[in-house]
Amino acid sequence: MSKKLFLLDAFALIFRAYYALIRNPRITSKGKNTNAQFGFTNTLFDLINKEKPTHLAVCFDTHAPTERHTDFADYKANRQEAPEDLLESIPDIQRIIKGFNIPVVEMDGYEADDVIGTVAWQAADKGYEVYMVTPDKDYGQLLIHPGVYIYKPPAFGNPAEVLDAAKICERWDIQRVEQVVDMLGLMGDAVDNIPGIPGVGEKTAAKLLKEYDTLENVLANADKIKGALGEKVRNAVDLAVMSKKLATIITNVPVEFHEEDYRLKEWNREALNEVFTELEFKTLGKRILGEDFNSFHAAPQGVQTDLFGNAVQTPKTTKSVKSAEPVEPVSGPETEQAGLIAEKNINNTPHHYELIQGIDAIQQLIIKLSGQREICFDTETTGTDANNVELVGLSFSFKEGEGYYVPCPQDQQEVQKILELFRPLFEQDQITWVGQNTKYDLLVLKWYGIEIKGQLFDTMLAHYLIEPEGRRSMDLLSAQYLGYEPVHIEELIGKKGKGQGSMRDVELEKIKEYAAEDADITFQLKQVFVPLLKEKEVAPVFENVENPLVRVLTDMEFEGVKIDVDFLKQYSKxxxxxxxxxxxxxxxxxxxxxxxxxxxxxxxxxxxxxxxxxxxxxxxxxxxxxxxxxxxxxxxxxxxxxxxxxxxxxxxxxxxxxxxxxxxxxxxxxxxHTSYAQAVAVTGRLSSNNPNLQNIPIRTSRGREIRKAFIPREEGRVLLSADYSQIELRIVAAISGDPNMCEAFRQHKDIHTATASKVYGVPESEVTKEMRYKAKSVNFGIIYGQGAFGLADNLGISRTEAKEIIDNYKKEFPNIQRYMDEQVNFAKENGYVQTLVGRKRWLKDINSSNFTVRGYAERNAINSPIQGTAADMIKLAMIKIHHEMKTGTWQSKMILQVHDELVFDAVKEEVEPLKELIIRCMTTAMPLPHDVPVEAEVGMGSNWLEAH
Structure with a gap:
């Protein structure tokens, strides 16, 4: 087998890993960002697993200055501060490297690429295939040495790539790989603040090297180069010479390649287990360490550990201790539970779960449940589509550590008989029903004609408001807040051929443990979340917006929408x-x-x-x-x-x-029957899938045509489409209090025409179509962080004109800029922003010293209250409309919600009064400050396109 040495450029890979996940960071239950640790570990493990290196090392830069800094004081001076989370990741990454028993190579006075270049050439001389693992293009110069390659790890869906000298030459459009440093000398490198020759870019540099071969020859022939280019070259001779030196990787660093030091060795699995557990790498830890993951610190047989790892005697057998996957942090004051990793499971925690079978036992359970003020319930079914499953069983809990499971037979008539026994209980309006994703359970029961009348408390939605950016599966919430690892469904049903097994295949005792445990855990989570909702001051949003919306979405999903299949077949052709x-x-x-x-x-x-x-x-x-x-x-x-x-x-x-x-x-x-996701979008907007209604295109005529396929369910009905008018701009006007914008809406003007009139200083009657179009772009762009460059690019105009438009806009609408500044300042002081009804978005990076990370947080500080308020408004409208339709005798149904639009399947005779009801509820759902009016329009048609 050939000897293969892989040399990793540590910081290049760490930075890449961190930024790859910046929009969806991995945060532990203690609030620690693990983007870099996770990405680096993934890259390292995949490389070992797939490329099978025989030898490996990781190379770091040190803090000591190098000769390059002595030669050029501004070397790398323009680099922004690394994000705090990234810097904090380095000790963890070094522990991970040590756990893999991989050597770290570094040398004061030299950079990692110098160390890598030196070791690479030494190893290649000894017959090794050497792969320098880095995304950095500068390493191409080292490929002059036979047997040395660049290995670019997979990124952004692209596979790993091995570059040899030929590929480097092709990529740079040069003839010899030695010319890489000549290219860098001519064009510079903005990342490292290497100046090069001002005004010379990559294409010009390649052209000069085609003619003169080296940088030195280019400079020697500067007098022969005509025009402005020749003048640029002649004026920057010293800069070019210095730039080439700065870009040249040193290959005589005083390090020695000793083969045995670099040979892959057995991992220190216990050390890896410890750091993976701390970082909450549940899935990754299991993938790397297998069954060993978490087993090193498990309590011995017969010994139970409590929440804090103290031994408690118990006759039960323990299972391996497992950690929780990363969950977004509870921003703000932490609860005692929030920082815990799962230490308990069903085998080491006292509990009493009962299997309830037979009419007498069910009736006894119902009597016991009827006396409770709050009950957690859960359904077990044959699948995940609530509109197309059969009930397998019901589970209940009303006290920590207790649970009851009622299995259902396959005979659906017998299932109905069991549910009829529970009907009076479900219809008691004094009981609060607790659940995790209760919409699913309500929908399952609705197909059996059962509706729950009491109040609801959905733990998934409670957590959504506490931690909008968090993941919120039962496993994660249980581990984070209760320190408990629940039974996994996969452990019960196993694999059946190419697919999953069914809950019906599992023995009742196992289902009882799993199902009753879910109800027990959910009941306990409710007790944790109630004070947290109050502490975070989001209880009103939970009680008035999210919780009531569950019933609305349940009914909408139950109704569904008819599809014109014949039309779609023809349209497909x-x-x-x-x-x-x-x-x-x-x-x-x-x-x-x-x-x-x-x-x-x-x-x-x-x-x-x-x-x-x-x-x-x-x-x-x-x-x-x-x-x-x-x-x-x-x-x-x-x-x-x-x-x-x-x-x-x-x-x-x-x-x-x-x-x-x-x-x-x-x-x-x-x-x-589309499925609405209530707890996904951090702004509060609903999302949907199967189908994803939000993504059905409407900007092109071909895309809009798809809406023709959505039709009323039967003769005598039509579709109504109700839409808010320019709601986000109305919200901007209202929350900023800008007098000009508020007045334009109060006078029911076309806001884009009114804006154009102000920006261009002309009467509204003289606003052209082009002026209105540009004003519209500013209206929608400026509040989402669009500057002159973005506006110019969007409109195809000069940056000068774009800047002038924006300057005029800010002058005529001064409160818009004030709002933006105030939101950012508020976020910096408080760590969050909020909507008009109090929905919060936590912005942990708002004070970051890294302007890329901070800039993303600042943009969210500005637009989240706008988008979130619009989301809250339509949700409140849906609740209001649903309530009025349920308390009346309406045969028409609300069936779809997409962005700021609601769709109804309406009986023709009800159309006019329904239009009045819809508009009244939508326009009064959330009155806006400064008397900014809310307007809505309703259209009607034989299909969705016609109605819209």
């Missing part, structure tokens, strides 16, 4: 024909057939064969960027771009919506 026409048109214009779905091949056709953009950008993988944003800018240059965009849209519409929707029809109802 039309899309296929049109897509084929676009595809053939692309091939004809390109004069070559290729894989149109391949970004790599498409980029080569557009930018190498057709040369549509001489400044075309490449992605990190070296291929041309061909995303929609890139193509839209080229659309006016060549018809082929329109055909490519058309092909993409047509094929996506066909596969994602037109062909998929008929497959989602429920066999019991003949309708599609």
């Amino acid at each position: 039309e899309l296929e024909t049109e897509a084929k026409r676009c595809e053939e048109s692309v091939y004809a214009q390109a004069e070559v057939r290729f894989n149109l779905a391949s970004p790599k091949q498409l980029g080569e056709v557009l930018f190498e064969k057709l040369k549509l953009d001489p400044k075309a950008k490449k992605t990190k993988t070296g291929q041309y960027a061909t995303g929609e944003d890139v193509l839209l800018k080229l659309a006016n240059q060549h018809k082929i771009v329109d055909d490519i965009l058309g092909f993409r849209e047509l094929t996506k519409l066909k596969s994602t919506y037109v062909d998929a929707l008929p497959e989602m029809i429920n066999p019991k109802t003949g309708r599609v």
Whole structure:
């Protein structure tokens, strides 16, 4: 077997790992960000597992200055401060490396790339294949040495990539790999603040090297280079020479490659177990250590550990102690439970779970339950689609450590008989019913004709308001707040061939433990969350918005919407024909057939064969960027771009919506029943799946056509579509109190025309279509952090014009900027922002010294109250409409919610009074400050498109 040495550039990989997860960070129950630790460990383990190195080392920079800093005081001076979370990750990562028994190589006075370059060449001389693991392009210069390669680990869905000298030359458009340092000397490196020759970029540098071969020759022939370029070169000779020196990796660092020091050894599994447990790497720890994970610190047989690890005598057998997966932190004052990792499980925790079978036993349980003020309940079913499952059993708990499980037979008539026994209990309105994702259980029972009348307390929604960005499965919440590891469903049902088994395959004793435990845990979580809701001051949002909405969404999901299958079949054929026409048109214009779905091949056709953009950008993988944003800018240059965009849209519409929707029809109802997710979007907005209604495109005529497939369920009905008018801008006006914007809405003006009039200083009657379009872009863009550069790019105008528009906007609407500044300052002082009804979003990075991380938090500080208030408003409207329709004799139904729109399946005779009810409820659901009016419109049609 060949000897393979892998040398890891530690900080390059750590930074990459941290930023890869920055929009969805991994946070432990103690509030620790583990992006970098998780990403680095994943990369390291995958590399060991897949590449099978025989030797390996990790190389770090040290804090000591290098010769480069002596030569050039500003070397790396423009680098922003590393995020605090990233810096705090380094000791953990060093412990992980030590746990893997991998050597760390570093040397004061030298950078990691110098150490790697030196060791790489020494090892290659000894016959090793050497792979330098880094995303850094500067390492290409080291490939002059045979046997040395760059290994770019997988990133952003792209596979790992091994680069040799030929690929480096191709990527840089140079003839010899030695020219990498010449390129850097000419063009500089903004990341390291290496100046290069001002005004010389990558393409110009490559062109100069084609003609003069080396930087030294370029400088020697500076007098022969004509025009402005020659002047730039002549004015920067010293800078260029210094830049090449700064960019040159040193390969004679005083380190020695001793083979045995670098050989892979047995891991210190106990050390890895300890750090993985601290970092709450539950799944990753299990993947790396297998059954050993957490077993090192498990209590001995016959000994139970309490919440804090103290031994307690018990006759039960212990299971391996397991840790919780990362959960977003409780921002603000921490509770005692919030920092705990699972130390308890069903085998080491006292409990009493009963299996309830037979009419007499069920009736005795009902008597016991009837005397309780609050009861936790849960359903066990044959699947996950609440609209298409059978009930397997019911579980209940009303006291910590106690639970009851009532199994149901397969005979559905017998199931109905059991539920009829429970009906009077479920209809007691003085009982509070506790559940985790209660919408699912309400929906299951609704299919059996059972409705729960009492108050609800959903632990999932409570946690959603306490920690909006957290994950909130039962396992995670149990581990985080109770220190308890519940039984996993997979442990019960196992695998059956290629699929999962069924709950019906599991013996009753096991189901009893699992189901009663779920009810017990959920009941305990409720006791933890009630004080937390008050402590975080979000109890009113829970009680008035999220909890009442559960019943609304239950009824909407139960109703579903009818789909016109014949229309979709015909539309699918039309899309296929049109897509084929676009595809053939692309091939004809390109004069070559290729894989149109391949970004790599498409980029080569557009930018190498057709040369549509001489400044075309490449992605990190070296291929041309061909995303929609890139193509839209080229659309006016060549018809082929329109055909490519058309092909993409047509094929996506066909596969994602037109062909998929008929497959989602429920066999019991003949309708599609979307599932609404109430606890996902941090802003408070609802999301949906199967189908995802939010993503059904409406910006193009082809996309809008899909809405024709949504139709009334039967003759004598129509669809109504109710939509808020410019609700987010009305909220901006209201919460900022800007006098000009508030007045425009109070006078019921077109807000974009009114804005254009102010910005351009012309009467509203003289506002052109183009002026209104630009004003609209500013209205929607400025509150989401769009500056002059973004506006210029969006509108295709100069940055100067964009800046002038924004400056005028801020002058005419001064309170908008004041609102933005105040929100950021409030967040910096309090750590959160909130909506008008009090929904909070915690912003832990708002005071970060890293401007990238801080900037993201600042943008959220500005737009979260706006988006969140809009979400709260439509939720309150839905609750109000649902209540009035339930207390009346309406046959019409509310069936869909998408963004700021509600859809109703209405009986024709009820249309006019229903319109009045809808508009009244929507416009009064949440009155806005400063008397900013809320407006809504209702349309009607034989399908959703027509109604909208």
